[in-house]
Amino acid sequence: MLSLLLPAMLAVQAMALMEVHVPEQPVVALHGRDATLNCSFSLATPFNLSDLTIFWQLTDTKRSVHGYREGHDQLADQAESFANRTSLFPAQLGLGNTSLLLRRVVVADEGSYTCFVRVQDYGSAALLLQVAAPYSKPIVTLEPESNLRPGDEVALTCVAYGGYPQADVVWQDGGGRNLTDNITNSVVANEEGLFTMTSVLTVVLEPNSTYSCRLINPLLGEESYASVTITGQNIAFPPVALWVTVGLAVCLLVLLIALAAVCRRKIKESCEEARREAEEAKELEEEESKTAMTLLKS
Numbered sequence: 001m002l003s004l005l006l007p008a009m010l011a012v013q014a015m016a017l018m019e020v021h022v023p024e025q026p027v028v029a030l031h032g033r034d035a036t037l038n039c040s041f042s043l044a045t046p047f048n049l050s051d052l053t054i055f056w057q058l059t060d061t062k063r064s065v066h067g068y069r070e071g072h073d074q075l076a077d078q079a080e081s082f083a084n085r086t087s088l089f090p091a092q093l094g095l096g097n098t099s100l101l102l103r104r105v106v107v108a109d110e111g112s113y114t115c116f117v118r119v120q121d122y123g124s125a126a127l128l129l130q131v132a133a134p135y136s137k138p139i140v141t142l143e144p145e146s147n148l149r150p151g152d153e154v155a156l157t158c159v160a161y162g163g164y165p166q167a168d169v170v171w172q173d174g175g176g177r178n179l180t181d182n183i184t185n186s187v188v189a190n191e192e193g194l195f196t197m198t199s200v201l202t203v204v205l206e207p208n209s210t211y212s213c214r215l216i217n218p219l220l221g222e223e224s225y226a227s228v229t230i231t232g233q234n235i236a237f238p239p240v241a242l243w244v245t246v247g248l249a250v251c252l253l254v255l256l257i258a259l260a261a262v263c264r265r266k267i268k269e270s271c272e273e274a275r276r277e278a279e280e281a282k283e284l285e286e287e288e289s290k291t292a293m294t295l296l297k298s
């Protein structure tokens with residue numbers, strides 16, 4: 001009885017199982033670049049390519065990514081988003097390499113892909129595709145920008161764009177200490193699915209302080225970095241206030257000089273008047289004395 005069953009069971013097992021290998025770790029592809037989704041199988045005996053069938057499909061939706069049957073690509077039911085972007089490696093098929101080349105990867109390609117292979121037996125395996133894009137160098141701005149005084153509360157805004165997936169944002173001070181308070185992060189996706197990340201740090205201003213913003217892409221482990229240093233200059237009188245101050249000072253000086261000049265003239269005038277009065281008085285006296293003399297003569 002057992003001797004009859006055993007070969008049958010083995011046959012069923014062999015029919016159902018063919019080992020198909022895909023990467024265990026997620027495949028990380030750069031946005032806009034080409035990616036190879038590895039898939040391979042091994043057969044002890046050589047096989048005819050016309051007996052090989054390959055289906056690449058999205059694991060979740062079962063939508064077709066790429067098909068191959070009877071020696072030709074079968075793309076009639078291919079999902080539109082993959083049109084003109086997929087190919088197998090024809091020279092590699094006979095070696096059991098059924099890897100898929102996916103061109104110009106976009107964020108929407110992210111997900112699980114199943115590689116299904118049949119020769120006489122069949123098997124399948126699924127891999128995960130993750131898309132990554134590096135962030136631009138961030139730009140750090142200060143709000144408000146002028147009229148700053150120590151003790152003021154300012155908002156430092158760090159913006160980086162074109163990245164994927166979400167980055168970890170780390171703010172540090174000049175001493176490399178992590179600042180964790182008063183940080184607000186937000187993310188906006190563009191039509192390609194790439195992110196613009198904005199992080200706002202609120203701090204109480206101190207002179208000579210440096211704040212740096214660091215973005216770490218978790219898939220690329222890559223950092224982009226920018227910093228801003230608030231020096232005495234930011235905090236000193238801003239130009240407008242300075243010119244107003246100088247202008248006022250100059251006005252005051254001119255006013256004082258004018259006042260001094262007026263005063264001097266007034267003093268001089270009153271002096272002259274006094275002298276003239278004195279002279280007049282003398283003349284008058286002389287006249288009087290003359291009169292007196294004439295009176296005496298006559």
Ligand SMILES: *[C@@H]1O[C@H](CO)[C@@H](O)[C@H](O)[C@H]1NC(C)=O
Pocket residue numbers: 023027036038
């Ligand atoms: C694909 O397979 C080749 C050969 O085994 C290997 O060198 C390469 O790293 C693999 N690529 C990925 C993305 O797993």
Ligand SMILES: *[C@@H]1O[C@H](CO)[C@@H](O)[C@H](O)[C@H]1NC(C)=O
Pocket residue numbers: 048049050051
């Ligand atoms: C492969 O199969 C095709 C069609 O069945 C046949 O014409 C061809 O001779 C076969 N080739 C080999 C090497 O067996």
Ligand SMILES: *[C@@H]1O[C@H](CO)[C@@H](O)[C@H](O)[C@H]1NC(C)=O
Pocket residue numbers: 080083084
């Ligand atoms: C694919 O390429 C063909 C021929 O080059 C073209 O006619 C077709 O519009 C392309 N399809 C897409 C979705 O780009």
Ligand SMILES: *[C@@H]1O[C@H](CO)[C@@H](O)[C@H](O)[C@H]1NC(C)=O
Pocket residue numbers: 036038039040089092097098099
């Ligand atoms: C399959 O072939 C392609 C193209 O030569 C190669 O890049 C890839 O590493 C191969 N994959 C495996 C698993 O050997």
Ligand SMILES: *[C@@H]1O[C@H](CO)[C@@H](O)[C@H](O)[C@H]1NC(C)=O
Pocket residue numbers: 168170176177178
């Ligand atoms: C700051 O935070 C980052 C990310 O959370 C961490 O990797 C790093 O070790 C921290 N550094 C310090 C000095 O705490």
Ligand SMILES: *[C@@H]1O[C@H](CO)[C@@H](O)[C@H](O)[C@H]1NC(C)=O
Pocket residue numbers: 181182202203204
């Ligand atoms: C966080 O912000 C609040 C109000 O904006 C402020 O009172 C507080 O001092 C800030 N904390 C730190 C650590 O800067």
Ligand SMILES: *[C@@H]1O[C@H](CO)[C@@H](O)[C@H](O)[C@H]1NC(C)=O
Pocket residue numbers: 207208232
């Ligand atoms: C700020 O730094 C400069 C140069 O490092 C230094 O000359 C100045 O004294 C510092 N000012 C304060 C207020 O710490």
